[in-house]
Amino acid sequence: MMHLEQAYWPAVRDTELVETTVGALLRDRAAAHGEHVALVGVRHDTGATERLTYAELFDEASRVAAALSALTPAGGLVALWAPNVIEWPIIQYGAALAGMVLVALNPVLRDEELEYALSHSRAALLLHAEASRDYPMGEVARRVCARLPQLRRISLSESTTWRAAAAEPVSVPGDPDAVAMLQYTSGTTGKPKGVALTHRALVNVARLTMEALQVPPAAVALNPLPMFHTAGCVIATLGPLWVGGTVVLAEKFVPQVVLDQLRSEAAEVLFYVPTILAALLEQQRGSAEPAPRLRIIMGGASEVSPTLIDGAAEVFGAEVFNLYGQTELAPVLTLTRPEDSRDDRLNTVGRPLPHVDCKIIDPDTQEVLPVGAEGEICARGYQQFVEYLHDPQATARALDRDGFVRTGDLGRMDERGFVTVTGRLKELIIRGGENIAPVAVEGALSKVDPEIDVVVLGLPDEKFGEIVAAVLCAGGGVDQAAKDRFLSHARDRLAAHTVPARWFAARDLPVTPTGKVQRFVLRDAILRNEIPEL
Structure with missing residues (x-):
């Protein structure tokens, strides 16, 4: 094993990258495994599996x-706005076969958020569901698209429009460096950024993740993760495709339903974020039914407690692996592996995947730090994003002087290359695996009352990892009626998962000499019960 003196892991190149595209990989798997079940899921219109x-x-x-x-x-951009219906991966593959860029959109976006993503991406076409849970997506899409005359809108219910009556011979695009997907991710400031990812990045990250974790050929894998995330549409979709396996797509996450699916489909692999795994564990522990027996559980997205890893391994009989990365890295950077010790699996996020350099730097000087020192985690390789769409300044800021992606996460690397994540430089809130930018929520709330300042921050939460909280500040104090006005405004204009769950009242805010609010000081004061909750 490598022995490092500085916190710099040079890319391991003991395997070749595959030179293929998403569409070509599907074509090849269909030729090799035509009669094997590839996908199990619920149809948008009928609700039938x-x-x-x-x-x-x-x-x-x-x-x-x-x-x-x-x-x-x-080469055009096709936006897909839908929950986890079977049409999602079908359209994902269809766009790849047509040589188009898929714009993956969160099904809970509100009017302004959807309009921004469609306008910013300059998508030519929107394919949308009619509903997700109780959210009337069709109504929202029709309302938003009425303001975007250049955009064609097609409901998934109009299947004869977006799906031809018969397949025609296609010339499968073969350039692995072409952009395959645009993912919108929340940054620390301003509007979400469009992250452009190539076929090479998506296919190889999925493949190398499966190989590192020794996922067996033809494995049955259950995906309860949202498809609009790279975890859902890359690792949990293209990963099973690589091994010629079966994807069982959970339409929505209901713990008992997912447990039943794991049993009925004899699933061997489960993808998770901590919130999902904790809920499954709690549900199973309260059930008289035998636990489904799994082989591999893989995931991450926020801190995974050793108790959760041990609990899942004991109850489901599986090896549990911790993955770390971000959308800009398509998305996996490091992961624990079958050969790793129990201590490494519980307390680290493992070593980097092949073909990626990883280092820990001083965030201010950008110098590589000694082994064991805390700094910013950075990565460079084939898998990193091409650009933030239409934002060269933000793209440049995301890279250090050597072309490494600056993750904004703090961590340490030991002499073997194992990485431990210790915190975040960014002010992002990660709620149940969802990135939420405090500034974006503040922007929506700032219009409610000019006399009241609002600061949004994350607070620890046992279920979601973090939740969104808001601090309302006015010299004369803030009452319950003010909170109710802000909450009503937030519910009308923000996606449900970004609406603050807890509200606090303050008479002043801690600021830096340049006037910037110190969120971490506010957060610590709340945790010490020094700021009253409304």
Whole structure:
């Protein structure tokens, strides 16, 4: 094993990257495993569960590609706004076969958020669901798109429009360096940024993750993660595709339903974020039914407690692996592995994947730190994002002087290359795996009352890891009625998971000499019960 003197892991190149695209990989798997079940999921219109073989999945995706090619020029951007229905991966593959860029959108976006993403991406086409849980997505899409005349809108219910009657021969795009997907991710300031990712990045990160964790050929894998996230549409979709396996797509996360699916489908692999895994563990422990027996549980997205890892391993009989990364890295940077010790699996996020350099730097000087010192985690390799769409300044800021992606996360690297995440430089709130920018929430709330300042921050939470909290500040004090006005405004204009769950009242705010609010000081004061809760 490598022995480092500085916190710098040089890329290991003991395997070659594959030179292929998402569409070409599906084509090849369909040719090799045509009769094997590739995908199990719920149809948007009927709510019926369907099972598609690799041959059927390739046929469906080819029909989508044919329709999209008639609707949008090659290289165009196709936005997909839907929950975890079976159409999601079908359209993902169809867009790849048509040589188009898929714009993955969160199904809980409110009007202004959806309009921003569609306008900013300059998507030519929006494919949308009619509903997600109780959210009327169709109504929102029609309302928003009425203000965007350049954009064509098609409901998933209009399947004869976005899916051709028959598959046509397609010339599968073969450039692995072409952009395959645009992911919108919350930054620390301003609006969400469009992260452009290539076919090479998506395919190889999924493949190398599966190989590092020794996922067996033809494995049955259950995905309860949202498809609009890279964890859901890359690792949990293209990963099983690489091994010729089966993806069981959970339409929505209901712990008992997912446990039943794990049993009925004889799943071997489960993808998770801590909130999901904790809920499954709690549900199973309160159940008289035998626990599903799994082989591999893989995930991350925020701090994973040793208790959760040990509990899941004991109850489900699986090896539990911790993955770390971010959207800009497509998304996995490091992970624990089967050969790692129990201590490493419980207390680190493992070593980097092949073909990526990783280092820990002083955030101010950008100098590489000694082994064991805390600094900013940075990475460089084939998998890093191409750009933040239409934002060269933000793209430049995201890289250090050597071209490494600055993750904004704090961590340490030991002499073997194992990384431990210790905190965040960024002010992002990570609630149940969802990145939330405090500044964006503050922007929506700042219009409520000009006499009241509002500061949004994250607070620790046992269920979600973190929750959104808001501090209202006015010299004369803040009452319950003011909180109610802010809360009502937030519910009308913000996605539900970004609405502050706890509200506090302060008479003054801690600021730096330049006038910037010190969120960490506020957070610590709240945790010491020094600021009253409304």
